[in-house]
Amino acid sequence: MRWAVLGTGQIAHDFTIAMLAAPKEQIVAVASRALERSKEFAEKHNVPKAYGSYDEALEDPEVDIVYVAAATSCHVQLACAALGKKKPVLVEKPAGVNAREVRQLLETAQKNDTFLMEGVWMHFFPVVRALSDAMKRGDIGDITSVHASFGWMNPVDVNPGVEDVTQGGGGLLAVGIYLIHLAMLAFNGAKPEKVEAVGELGPKGGDVRTSMVLGWSGGRQAMLAVSLRDNYAGSAVIYGTKAKISIPFPFLCPTSATVEPYDPKEMPTSISEGLPCAEATTNAAGELISNKFNLINSAGLAYEANRVAADVSQGKKENEHVSHELSLAVIEVMDKVREKIGLCYPADKY
Amino acid sequence: MRWAVLGTGQIAHDFTIAMLAAPKEQIVAVASRALERSKEFAEKHNVPKAYGSYDEALEDPEVDIVYVAAATSCHVQLACAALGKKKPVLVEKPAGVNAREVRQLLETAQKNDTFLMEGVWMHFFPVVRALSDAMKRGDIGDITSVHASFGWMNPVDVNPGVEDVTQGGGGLLAVGIYLIHLAMLAFNGAKPEKVEAVGELGPKGGDVRTSMVLGWSGGRQAMLAVSLRDNYAGSAVIYGTKAKISIPFPFLCPTSATVEPYDPKEMPTSISEGLPCAEATTNAAGELISNKFNLINSAGLAYEANRVAADVSQGKKENEHVSHELSLAVIEVMDKVREKIGLCYPADKY
Known part of the structure; x- marks a missing residue:
């Protein structure tokens, strides 16, 4: 699937690197509120498109699915916007800061009949x-x-x-x-x-x-x-x-x-069960990815992404484990x- | 010091065996509400005197100090009785089942100007x-x-x-x-x-x-x-x-x-720091004591008993650690x- 990553923080970086071990998954776009940051991210990770607003990424017809990896306080707003565009969403945990936010998000997914999952990657190891x-x-x-x-x-x-x-x-x-x-x-x-x-x-x-x-x-x-x-x-x-x-x-x-x-x-x-091979994978520039992760065992984000992509491909609207x-x-x-x-x-x- | 043990349960047994590694401490009497049980205990552990009531042990002028090891619900009553006879008391933990009981016990010790400590042996390891x-x-x-x-x-x-x-x-x-x-x-x-x-x-x-x-x-x-x-x-x-x-x-x-x-x-x-040597000590019958304890590391009760005996010898009314x-x-x-x-x-x- 073709993913857009919303956000350019530590977890957005790790997710993008981890995808090197998920050959069917491609990061086609990255978006943030600052075009400079998106461009820097895109260059570093060889992502084809960099957007200076989240909306542009959501409008992009080449984006099949959206990974929301911005600050927690923005999760609901961004995920709801993506769902409003009928884009399937993997939203980094916590999906919202309180139950009211999460309820709003779940209702938006239902209303739009679109896939939504909170990224509690633990479940997919x-x-x-x-x-x-x-x-x-x-x-x-x-x-x-x-x-x-x-x-x-x-x-x-x-x-x-x-x-x-x-x-x-x-x-x-x-x-x-x-x-x-x-x-x-x-x-x-x-x-x-x-x-x-x-x-x-x-x-x-x-x-x-x-x-x-x-x-x-x-x-x-x-x-x-x-x-x-x-x-x-x-x-x-x-x-x-x-x-x-x-x-x-x-x-x-x-x-x-x-x-x-x-x-x-x-x-x-x-x-x-060891991690997926991303840690020993090279990126487009031929550099070894090993030690490039910000957070421990982030290569395992590939487990989650593969499962979410499979769910979406199968027309599911939610994941059975999360x-x-x-x-x-x-x-x-x-x-x-x-x-x-x-x-x-x-x-x-x- | 010459100790009376009140109670004949697992911890009374273990305490008595542990004293084999505390050469200055002697168990001179054991008491319970059933003379038969006291006699059995005394015979097993070579304790000179067996009493069929707690009061008899407290009246015994050869008893310098009392270890209360009966059921928790009886701790306060027995410890107060011993303090009333001006006998220093080591009472097995918990000293009482609630704060009211413990307060009553502490006041009794103060009123009688007599040593009292709750047997939280952990502190003496x-x-x-x-x-x-x-x-x-x-x-x-x-x-x-x-x-x-x-x-x-x-x-x-x-x-x-x-x-x-x-x-x-x-x-x-x-x-x-x-x-x-x-x-x-x-x-x-x-x-x-x-x-x-x-x-x-x-x-x-x-x-x-x-x-x-x-x-x-x-x-x-x-x-x-x-x-x-x-x-x-x-x-x-x-x-x-x-x-x-x-x-x-x-x-x-x-x-x-x-x-x-x-x-x-x-x-x-x-x-x-290994345990005191009671586990490898023989009793009066020449039997090895090793493996005779009911509870784990009970040989360490000797640390507590030695410290309490020293406190009492030095005229202290309470222990600095408990x-x-x-x-x-x-x-x-x-x-x-x-x-x-x-x-x-x-x-x-x-």
């Missing part, structure tokens, strides 16, 4: 799919608990946007979303009945350290923490009645995991967490 | 002391977060008391107390300002799975979970601004830990957690 299958088969027994964390020390002078509330920043929406997705994956999509949290807001208004406990029926629980101030382990454990799953760092884009049955007569199972219902359920949990920790976005006021 | 020193020296920087869990699958048909609310059971009071002590140790004894939790109560009324998040001033947080239904990792991580501390299973009675500075120019430090103030602060946190998860003890009604 082969290791995650294998773990999901193992859980559905009952290998783990009944899942009782999920423990996970992810944190890093954000260099706030270098990356102020990550925690800037006016850009939809903060640890919860940036990375906490994966913690909640993992727990909901383990509990087969069920919504938590209880949401408790403590959190700290940073100087730019976004949360910089948030610890959460979620409760589901039957005493099932998740204990999750995200930080922009600490190198939290970034690993996850899913406990079941028959076995536990350990996913090492980085659990949100994993290349390995272990299933350990409690019965000492049963052997542990290791699951692993359904509209799931996106909405997760943002509703995040709204509850934000209420607990006093985190507000400008969009909350509309 | 050399590894924990070394970590505490490292934190006080500033090796870890400012502590920001504590992540810890502990869980096991309680065979409820074998150990119903562990989760029986009428006996002061439940995961929070049985083991969750260590999670909170570790967090308060990391935050230098400060009380948390926020306490949030989700929990599940078992068929005997005690909590069988509890996840907590605690918040301190300045965005400091702890994320803690205890279970009687899951093999939670039982490890802990303390994150600071300069380094992190990892304490492997079992964090509550550790023989090793690692301090990892974030600065790659600084080397990680390993701290380790102060009366700390015991009260922790039970106040546990009261708040219980309120959140709807866990009540019979003693709450008085």
Whole structure:
């Protein structure tokens, strides 16, 4: 498919590089609000067209599908504009900063009968799919608990946007979303009945350290923490009645995991699957792409893009793993967490 | 010193065996409400005197100090009775099931001007002391977060008391107390300002799975979970601004830990200290004691007993590491957690 990338930030770069490992996918256009930035991006990544406005990209008849990778605070507006042009949309997570925004987006997709998916790429890693299958088969027994964390020390002078509330920043929406997705994956999509949290807001208004406990029926629980101030382990454990799953760092884009049955007569199972080959791929200029990614394991964005392209080709309007219902359920949990920790976005006021 | 052990359960057994590695400490008497049980215990462990009532042990002028190791629901009553006889008291944790009980106990100790300590043995492990020193020296920087869990699958048909609310059971009071002590140790004894939790109560009324998040001033947080239904990792991580501390299973009675500075120019430090020699000690009958403990690393109870005996010999009325103030602060946190998860003890009604 022919993609337009809206935005020229770290994730837009990584997505574009990762596509080198997805031969059927082409980035045909990049757009931003500044033509200079788009041109620079296009030159660097050998993208044919650079636009100085998002609308131009959406009007381009050669664009089959749109990847929204601008600041979080612009996701809904850009995704809705694309859907209005009947362009299928992959919107980077979080799809919106609050449930109202996500609802508006989902309704726009439905109204336009056009494909929409939130880019929670975690779900498309082969290791995650294998773990999901193992859980559905009952290998783990009944899942009782999920423990996970992810944190890093954000260099706030270098990356102020990550925690800037006016850009939809903060640890919860940036990375906490994966913690909640993992727990909901383990509990087969069920919504938590209880949401408790403590959190700290940073100087730019976004949360910089948030610890959460979620409760589901039957005493099932998740204990999750995200930080922009600490190198939290970034690993996850899913406990079941028959076995536990350990996913090492980085659990949100994993290349390995272990299933350990409690019965000492049963052997542990290791699951692993390396990244797509983009890291060892050369770009049009003949340069090796290895080490060109901004973010860890970004080559795995190819898994997501391939799946989305296949869904669109098959005429689907949503993805089975990151359904509209799931996106909405997760943002509703995040709204509850934000209420607990006093985190507000400008969009909350509309 | 000459000790009387009140109670004949698993921990009373382990304490008595551990004393074989504390040559200055002697168990001179054991007491329970059933003379038969006391006699059996005394015979097994070569204890000179067996009493069929707790009062007899407290009246015994050859008893210098009392270890209260009966069911949790009896701790306050027995410890107060011993203090009333001016006997120094080491009371197994939790000292009481609620803050009211613990306050009553502390007041009784003060009124009788007699030594009292809650047996939170974790604090006396050399590894924990070394970590505490490292934190006080500033090796870890400012502590920001504590992540810890502990869980096991309680065979409820074998150990119903562990989760029986009428006996002061439940995961929070049985083991969750260590999670909170570790967090308060990391935050230098400060009380948390926020306490949030989700929990599940078992068929005997005690909590069988509890996840907590605690918040301190300045965005400091702890994320803690205890279970009687899951093999939670039982490890802990303390994150600071300069380094992190990892304490492997079992964090509550550790023989090793690692301090990892974030600065790659600084080397990680390993701290380790094996258990006292009781595991390889023979009892009076010449039998090897190794593998005789009911609970993990119980040989380390000798650290605690030695310290308590030294405190009492030096005329102290409380211990510096497990102060009366700390015991009260922790039970106040546990009261708040219980309120959140709807866990009540019979003693709450008085």
